[in-house]
Amino acid sequence: MPRFRPLLAATTLIVLGAGPLLAQTAPADAPPPPAQMGHHMMKHAAPFAKLTVTGTGHATIQPDMATITLGVSTRAATAAEAMTQNAEQQAKVIETLKAEGIEARDIQTSGLNLSPVMDYSDQGQPPKLTGYGAQNSVTVRVRDIAGLGAVLDKLVASGANEISGIAFSREDMAEAEDQARSEAVAEARRRAEVMAEAAGMRLGRLISLSEAPTGGGPRPMMAMRAQAAGSADTPIEAGELAVSADVTAVFAMRPADAPQGGEPPEGEITPEGEIAPEEPPIEAPAN
Template sequence: MRLAPLALLVAVLAVPVAAAAAPELRVTGTGTATAAPDMATIRLGVSHEARTAVEAMDRVSADLADVLSELRAAGLEGRDIQTSGLSLSPVWTDYSSGSDRKITGYSASNGVTVRVRALDGLGPLLDTVIGEGANTLDSLSFGLQDPGPVQDEARRAAVAEAMRKARLFAEALGQGLGPLVSLTEEGAEAPMPMKMAARALGESMPMAEGELEIGATVTMVFELSGAD
């Protein structure tokens, strides 16, 4: 069956015409926020060498037991104390001896990771556990018990920076800034030490906890609405 010319025209006009997609503007903004730390994480341990493996392990176990006892006596909770890094290895003669290498003894070590939530006691605590047998200090870092509010402050700063750049670019292009199409956040940055504070945490072992900086990065996509 053949359509009449008028019917064919009506059918063509009934087909919707796709509207051209609005141009888009993509911008990235970064922001930071700072805060004084309220927690420290330390990794310390005990290491000994002895003629036999049993003797080396016994010495490490005895000293580490004293260290753990002092940590608990200082008021640290069990959730903030974790032992890790137990190791035992032979001690060999060096190559310069001019003969075949031999085992001269054994080296044993064990470590403990501790979260200290009262920074005023950090220096004295380190003094105490070192006096009780801890002879290795692998790391000390400062952090926040609840980084969420500071992270949110950094996010707000990142969004504000992205908005500023979007308005600037749109104006430079002679366009109006349309509605927001999408917003994505890149991986949040871990707290980083910033500047050192003058206050010391302990008298015999002075510490400066400094200030932490947390960063955030967001990418925002806007429609451009044409010339204002």
């Protein structure tokens, strides 16, 4: 009986020694625990879709500046006389502008023309040259709208006999433009929420937001008028300026009955409505 003890001891050592060897050869890519598997499945269980909406916002603001185009038109027997008379008369107009506080940077010549004046009254006969006409116009910015009517009256008295246009604007439009943008973004989100609910979806995070360029600048809200009124100052009604902004927003959305899982993960939405998962980081092997 004693001679069998060494063999049994040797067998026991072999079995015990195999334990560390089995632990070292366990596969490295073993499946994750059930909790991790469930989280991975929930991440991609509910497909996500994209919803594109537009929003428009408006704001109004009072103008603080007027731009007018006015000039002098003269006629004489010769071209030289027409130009000389025009220059003298226009010089008085410009002097009046400066006397009313209009700075030189706000006065710009916008047109100069000299043309023959023809008489076409005799039918069947060639037209006759009766003289020459000269026109000189300037574009003026008036920064004091309250006194614009009085300025126009003084310009006419000094020799201006043409007023071809008046437009109102504001030097700083940033505040009104930002207000219109905020309203446009709020309108886009409101539309997205209504559309998502109607489609049985739940609105998710904002994916992208862009502003469409607007043309034409601010628009007058009311008609402006500039007309003579006897000895009183010419009445000027500036009204208000309207500013608009247009935005396009893209939101993620998913079915309303999908399990709650927070916002969609960061990543690009595929055409099939899935969120493309981010690539896992590559870890360097431990030394």
